[in-house]
Amino acid sequence: MRHHWHRDINHIGNQISFRAPSTVTISTDHDLMAIVYRGTLLCLWDLEGHRHVGFCTKILDDGSSIANHIVSVCFNPVRDLNMLVVSYMDGYVAVFDTVSLAIKWLAKIDTQIIAVSPDGRTLAGGDSVGNLKIFDFERLQLLYRVTLSSDGISALGFTGNSFRPVDIRSAVVNVWEPSVLVRKSNDADEDGTEISSDVATLFDSGPADMIPHYYNQDIVRIKAAFGESMAICGRLNGAVDMYDPHSGKLGFQTLYEHTGSTPVLLLDWTEKHRIVVSVDSSSRIKAMRLFLSPKNIIYAVEELLDSELPSRHVANQILISPDGTKLLASSTATDFLWSFESKSLIASRHIESLANWAWVTHPLLCSQLIYFEVGKLQFHSWDASGFSQVGEAQVDTTYVMNLGVENVELGTTDTAILIKIISQGPRNTSSSTPARNLKETSLYSLEISTSPNVQSKILQPVPFFHSEDHKMIPTPRAILGNILGASDQTALVFLSTTGWICSVPLDNRAPHTLFQRHFFVPSAWLSTSSPIMSLRKRMFCLFGATKWQLLGMA
Incomplete structure (x- = not known):
């Protein structure tokens, strides 16, 4: 059915009849529709009665009203509250009563894209520079803030349990679970605004613009x-x-x-x-x-x-x-x-x-450290006399012969050194096909002996993963370390280039065929250089992104 809504409005109807709406929000819970026309007031309509309810107007301190520059509109899903939230380009957010059309709250919280949680108790706000803010709906008080990247937030929402805000930045969807949204059960407080005591102590009760220095x-x-x-x-x-x-x-x-x-x-x-x-x-x-x-x-x-x-x-x-x-x-x-x-x-x-070298503590002899460069290993003692060399070994370089090596990183297992090679990829010798300029990562294992008499040996690095399964094997981006897994079995943990935290059991020598993907790390959490991570024995991972927040632990 087609309905000419604007005909029900006197002089305003003539102004909007030839304008396309810039924002339309429909609430089936309230049977209301909010329409914003560029340069006009926010119009509220009754869907059931097909009638115009009225206008929602922001009143400033000087008594003037600004009807335009509305960015986002959303209804509070709780029907009994009768509330509508409107965000403006200048950073103000207004909460209107949908019955009286009066403003209940007005605050400058510098956010444009908004969303209300399904339980009606939390307001999420995002802006064009990547800030995500979580507010208590009743008081518009800042509870939590995430400054992830400069990519602007284009859309916001919540999961069904109201604990997880979801935002879209560029082509990436991020799901968050701030601990501040863990609240008391429904019988804790009649008005539903009380925050659990163990969470409330984490945050100051000051105004929204009072952010600790480490943000x-x-x-x-x-x-x-x-x-x-x-x-x-x-x-x-x-x-x-x-x-x-x-x-x-x-x-x-x-x-x-x-x-x-x-x-x-x-x-x-x-x-x-x-x-x-x-x-x-x-x-x-x-x-x-x-x-x-x-x-x-x-x-x-x-x-x-x-x-x-x-x-x-x-x-x-x-x-x-x-x-x-x-x-x-x-x-x-x-x-x-x-x-x-x-x-x-x-x-x-x-x-x-040298462009590529690294030091690492000997995996079998803690009194020694190993100097590595492509083609050579040197064994040194940690004694007081300085760099006392106690052994040397040649390393076969066949595995890097066709690679333009850019960087070398070392890790260790119980008996071997892990060599991560970052290169420009295989050099293309074909004149008919242009050479690629894509960086590639390769991981090799080099077994180490406790004997210092290895001068005459040529050590052979072997691929860490079996080459026959290369299409299924994740490519390591960062080696995080070793953990003690199930049945006291040691495993290597690494971040793959596709963002997965993976582990490989080290009960056998390389090449390995078994691995396990544990969880996914959103690309927005990772910096453009090396990811900020650290690992301890019992599968403890700590992630850092830009700004203050540490984003996850497992």
């Missing part, structure tokens, strides 16, 4: 710490914080800071000796010993090192010795070894400038 400081490095329950975070402003998801005030505690607000570039942690080391972009190195009090408060109780690399040296890797007494810092031209006991540099060695 605006990016987390750029993360290490899981203290029995898998906390995380050490290095920030863009040079702060090194401890994150405790079980404490109040969003769980952040600053341990120490680098001077000059220089970004944290590298971060390392040893659980056994509770030492954290950070390096900033000016090559300043700080090492602290931490103490966990009985009240679960972390203190930096001892400064073990405060030094810096010589001029024109930039640290590419740091490694704490297993006994907690030394620190290795490697740059493109020189390796440096510091002693925490004397708080001084005890050794250095100049190396040829």
Whole structure:
């Protein structure tokens, strides 16, 4: 049936009869329809009676009304509340009574795209720069905020249980579950606005624009710490914080800071000796010993090192010795070894400038560390005399012969080194087909012996996964570490290039054929460079995205 709604409105009908609606929202719960015409008022219609109910107008403090620039309209699904929410281009959000058409609340909360949860208790708002905000509907009080990326939010909604906001950014759909939406059961409070006590303590009761300082400081490095329950975070402003998801005030505690607000570039942690080391972009190195009090408060109780690399040296890797007494810092031209006991540099060695190399602690002998470059392994001792080489081995390079190697990363299993090669892909020698310029990732396993007498051996890296199953095997993007899985079986955990957290049982030697996908990580959570993640023994993963939030744990 066609109905000319505008004919029921006197002089306004003539203004809108030739205009297409910019926004139409229908509520079957209320039997109402809200229509917004560009440059006019918001018109409310009764669907059952086919009649015009009236106009919803935003009244400013000076008494003037602004009818245009409406961005989004949504009804509160709870019929008895009789509420309509309208967001405006200037950041204001107004809540109207659909019976009296009067404004119940008006607040400038700087959000344009809006959605109301099915239970009517929560309002979600998004804007063009990627901010997602969660408000208590009754008070328009900010409960939670997610600043994920600069991609604007184009659509918002909720899942049926009202606990999970869903947003669309570019071509990606994100589903969130903020702990603040875990509320008391329905019999807790008649008006349905009470928040459970264990959640309410996490947030200040101040106005919506009072955001803690760490909302605006990016987390750029993360290490899981203290029995898998906390995380050490290095920030863009040079702060090194401890994150405790079980404490109040969003769980952040600053341990120490680098001077000059220089970004944290590298971060390392040893659980056994509770030492954290950070390096900033000016090559300043700080090492602290931490103490966990009985009240679960972390203190930096001892400064073990405060030094810096010589001029024109930039640290590419740091490694704490297993006994907690030394620190290795490697740059493109020189390796440096510091002693925490004397708080001084005890050794250095100049190396040829190489594009691809890495250090790793020996998987079988904790008193040794291994230097790797394509074609060679060197075994060194962690002794006080410095870089004492105790062995060397040649590594077969057939596996990288046709690859333009760009980067090398190392990991370990119980008996082997994992070599992750990032390359430009196979070099195309065919003149008829143009060469590809796509980066590819390959993972190899290199078995290591405890014997230092390996000079005459040529070690053979083998593909970590069986080549016959290459179409089914996920390509690793980042090696997260080893865990102790079911039946005390060790497994390697990695992030695939398609965003899956996967594990591979290490009960047999490579090549492997079995793997398991555990859960998916949305692409918006991952930075464009290396993802910010850390792993501890018992399948504990901690994700970091841009800005303050740590987005998931499992």
